[in-house]
Amino acid sequence: MHRTLIVTNDFPPRPGGIQAFVHNMAVRQPAGSVVVYASTWRDGTEVRRFDAEQPFPVIRDRTKVMVPTPRVTRRAAEILRAEKCESVWFGAAAPLGLMAPALRRAGAGRLLGMTHGHEAAWAQLPGSRQLLRRIGAGTDVLTYLGEYTRSRIAAAVGPRAAGRMVQLPPGVDESTFHPASGGAEVRRRLGLADRPVVVCVSRLVPRKGQDTLIEAMPQILADVPDAVLLIVGGGPYRADLEKLADARGVRASVRFTGSVPWEELPAHYGAGDVFAMPCRTRRGGLDVEGLGIVYLEASATGLPVVAGDSGGAPDAVLEGETGYVVPGGSAEAAAERIVRLLGDEELRRRMGEAGRRWVERSWRWDLLAGRLTSLLAG
Template sequence: MHKTLIVTNDFPPRPGGIQAFVHNMAVRQPAGSVVVYASTWKDGREVAEFDAAQPFRVIRDRTRMMVPTPRVTRRAAEILRAEGCTSVWFGAAAPLGLMAPALRRAGAERLLGMTHGHEAAWAQLPVSAQLLRRIGAGTDVLTYLGEYTRSRIARAVGPDAARRMTQLPPGVDESTFRPDSGGDAVRARLGLSERPVVVCVSRLVPRKGQDTLIRALPRVLAAQPDAVLLIVGGGPYRAELEKLVDTVGVRSSVVFTGAVPWAELPAHYGAGDVFAMPCRTRRGGLDVEGLGIVYLEASATGLPVVAGDSGGAPDAVREGETGYVVPGTGGEQLLAERLVRLLGDEGLRREMGEAGRKWVHAAWRWDMLAERLTGLLRER
């Protein structure tokens, strides 16, 4: 049987988007076809129980942050040979893809590197761009999330590696994210049953644009006085957002849930009438949205979406069909106009929500994307 070694620093139960991406792809590969070599993240029962529940072997390195040191590279080569793997899949191409030449010498016939948003940032800095070029030369294929990340990474890796790039974004489980996900119960519990709800599901960090939503809220309330902004998630920016709510004077119209268990996220999407996350690019393009899977999860739930224009976020929206894209910086007025229009037009919300769910089914299903990855790992 063809067998793949997954080398990744990003793997559950460590939380995060790349972790979920790699894991969802891994569990959908043919039985017995993968083995995972991952960082430890932290000691304890949580990691051990998670690993034991997986349908494949998980080998943990002692380090909590896996980088391509000589020791890690040697260990990866040992596992490759011991497990009889003929291909290698780097959960994040940068920096682990730097191990590619050594693993090819150890017997790997096919090497694939997944790229995410951070590689697009690497491409803008001279030293890290040179490392990306080495990674592109050492691997057989690099994947990309969407056109934004492809264009940035392609310039760094050079024409030969760019020709071997192929799109492989994360997917959406439409059986989990669906219109009847339990949103009514969440609304009732939070006392929002009779109110128009704009929901934002994301980590609370400046790039995601929750502050822009708060600043736009007075304009929304002028047209929809009962509207409420439901901010779902935790993160280091919460204290600043709480202060901003009081400064703007919209305390009665904003609800913070804090961090929510993953199993409860679909219901929290479903608690909204509209999904909005006006993300923005920061730090001269180094802090940028790679794709924005939350928009697609909201679409699968049947919501129209309003996205910011940071990086690859527009790749997750069909403008005017599944939602709208607004400027992530200085876009409060247009954001408010889009929200007012959607909150005031139930037919438009339903039309966009249905279009979004159809698009997810046609182009963003996990099973379809995992099958694409299986093919990429077996090409010669």
């Protein structure tokens, strides 16, 4: 059997989008075909229990942040040889893909680097741009999330490496995110049973645009007086968002759930009539949305979506078919699209059904994991 060594700093139980992406792909590879070499994250039983439950070996490095030092590179080479792995998959190409030449010398016949949103930011800075070029030269395949990230990374890695790039975005578990996910119970529990609900599920940070939604609420309430904005998730921006809701006089129409367990997320999507996250690009393009899997999870749940135009977010929306893309940071544009959707039940139904079909056709985990299996085998 073809065996692959996954070298990654991003792996559960450490939370995060890249961690979930790598893990979901790993568990869908053929039995016995992968070995994971990952950072430790935390000491204690949580990590040990998680590792013991995996259907593959997980070897933890002693460091909590794994970078391509000589020691880490030597250890990766030792594991590669001991586990008789023929290929290497870097969970995030930057920076661990810098180990590619050493691991090829150690016997790896195939090297694949996954890229995410942060590599697109690296491509804009001269020093990190040169590192990306080295990573591109050392690997056989670089994957990309969507057209935005492809164009940025391709310009940095050069034409030869760009020609070997293959799209491989994260997927959606359509059996978990679906229209009957339990949204009615969440609405009942929160006292929202009869109110039009705009839901946003995301970490609370400025880029995601929850503040734009709060700024849009006075305009939304002028047309839909009983509308409510349901903000699902935790993060450092919550206190600022609460102050903004108070300042705009809409605090009674904005609900914060805080962080919710992962298993309850599908029901919280389902509590909405419209999903909105008008993300925006910040810090001169260094803080940008790589894709926005939340839009696809919302689509799988049967909701129309309103997305911002940051980075690769538009790649997760079929404009006018599964939802709309608005200028990130524009409260007026977000409000106009949300009001239109809240006021047209048939439009919501049509877009929600189109989004569900799109996920089933193009974004299922099993489909994308099979693509990765083929890429690793060459």
